[in-house]
Amino acid sequence: MNHFSFIHISYLLQAALWTIALSLIAFVGGGLFGFIIALLRTSRSTALRRLASGYIQIVQGIPLLVVLFIAYFGLSIAGFKLSALVAAAISFTIYCAAFLGEIWRGCIEAVPKTQWEASECLGFNRFEQLQKVILPQAARIAVPPTVGFMVQIVKNTSLASIIGFVDLSRAGQIINNSTFQPFTVFGVVALIYFCICYPLSSLSKSLERKLNVGHR
Amino acid sequence: MSAIVSIQGLHKSFGTNKVLNGVSLEVKKGQMVAIIGRSGSGKSTLLRCLNGLEKVDSGEIYVCGHRVSDRDSIDLRELRKKVGIVFQSYNLFPHLTVERNITLALTTIKKLSVAEAQKVADSVLKLVGLEKKKEAYPEQLSGGQQQRVAIARSLAMAPELMLFDEVTSALDPELTAEVLKVMEDLAKDGMTMALVTHEMAFARKLADVLVFMHQGKVWEVGPPEELFERPKTIELAKFVSSEL
Secondary structure, rough: OOOOOOOHHHHHHHHHHHHHHHHHHHHHHHHHHHHHHHHHOOOOOHHHHHHHHHHHHHHHOOOHEEEEEEEHHHHHOOEEEEHHHHHHHHHHHHHHHHHHHHHHHHHHOOOHHHHHHHHOOOOOHHHHHHHHHHHHHHHHHHHHHHHHHHHHOOOOOOOOHOOOOOOOHHHHHHHHHHHHHHHHHHHHHHHHHHHHHHHHHHHHHHHHHOOOOOOO | EEEEEEEEEEEEEEEEEEEEEEEEEEEEEOOOEEEOOOOOOOOHHHHHHHOOOOOOOOEEEEEOOOOHHHHHHHOOHHHHEEEEOOOOOOOOOOOOOOOOOOHHHHHHOOOOOOOHHHHHHHHHHHOOHHHHOOOOHHHHHOHHHHHHHHHHEEEEEEOEEEEEEEOOOOOOOOHHHHHHHHHHHHHHHOOOEEEEOOHHHHHHHHEEEEEEEEEOEEEEEEOHHHHHOOOOOOHHHHHHHHOO
């Protein structure tokens, strides 16, 4: 029998890099689209608000797993053969955009109406209001829930293993299949996840202090 | 003296609630017009109509040459360069220093350079006696100081008309006095002002025209002394005796 050894750990660490890569893609892609969704969701046009809210409703109503299946298996039958990484990247971007969009909408709306009024009365147009007055304040409010969601995403990337993406969880499974030391293997896997997520949480705390959240 | 503000037959409802019910009023250049009345009499709404914060249902409003009653087709930005407004809740930008609160609109809207804007900020802060506080954040200031910064922020835009919406209602008497002092100085400098206030002594002493609003109408209007001493209607008489 194959014993859990240094080789396995290095394999796990490599897989962890894929977990981090997919997480980063999810943050960046989801963040970009999520920002647009949040802006649409708070726009003055009813049609745009409905469009964004429809998108959010649909994505939030479908399990991420099913989104992954559609992107990977569904699209391949439709003729688009995507690699596991691309399918996972698309799925996570779609998923994150909806959730971040909704989180950030809340943050934008949490800025008091009077701030819109005050800046409007000084002559700012809508874009200038957002850019100079509303978004800087919304960003402070957004730090804790955004980081909280990022931590969730790091852990949720493990779902991508279902379409053959070899991330940290999948690597753990593979090693366990040959070593039969689940407690050790998955213990190490858990530890690596923790090492990725913990810095994020503490980053959030220091950012909160720096940005003076709740200090208004 | 020319009219800076001219209002004719203004109507405004929120749903089924008629807030303004045929208001007509004029504010001439250099005048201080004080609007008094009970809560819900439409004073604040009237003020907010003047700079296009509220859409009107019918009637005509001209402010500094802009037909504000036709809110959708006028250049609101140009209007707002000429009309400053100060609110009860100060509404400073909490994420910016006092100086940035003042210079933000100058650099963004008036396109001044940072140095020019800072010069303007210095001069308006001096006017309100807060030149030492320009590096402070709003939360580090007292309510009275915040309100004075809010006034300075509006003044920095060099408006032709200043609107004050119950600016001292959130302040204790001592802080109220410091804000009223700033407004008194402004009036003496010839600023055209319209204010909604509960400070009867202040209105009586400094206003050129006193307006008593009741049920969405201008119930009585005239020199303050006359309105306070010889109210013509029972509503104003009751209001005056309850306020004094």
